[in-house]
Amino acid sequence: QVQVAETGGGLVQFGGSLRLSCTVSGVTLNSQTVAWFRRAPGKEREGVACSSSSDSSTMYRDSVKGRFTISRDNAKNMVYLQMNDLKPEDTAVYYCEATGRWRRCSEVQEYDIWGQGTQVVVSS
Secondary structure: OOEEEEEOOEEEEOOOOEEEEEEEEOOOHHHOEEEEEEEOOOOOOEEEEEEOOOOOOEEEOHHHOOOEEEEEEOOOOEEEEEEOOOOHHHOEEEEEEEEOOOOOHHHOOOOOEEOOOEEEEEEO
16 A cells, blocks of 8 residues: 655744655655645645656745755655745645656646645744
């Protein structure tokens, strides 16, 4: 059974850092395009960062460029999201999602598996 599980969320002050981790099990990670999404209270789910399975190229939403970094360790089946210079508007539940159907972030139409999410709260 394919599963993903996120950890690493918490409470952090404005300007602080957190690293989120995503464990992917039941599938070989290098076959998966993976992404981090977030949902803030009262807002729509939005994509934050993505890593393509084809060449590990990445994509980011504009508001996190230069502050967030997505990375993967295929040998450990782990995906990470390093978040620096955090702002109150980054407060959200963060989800790790994966798909084996598309190999490039730009091609993904939907993700097939996702976890329960991890809460990030940034205080001002």
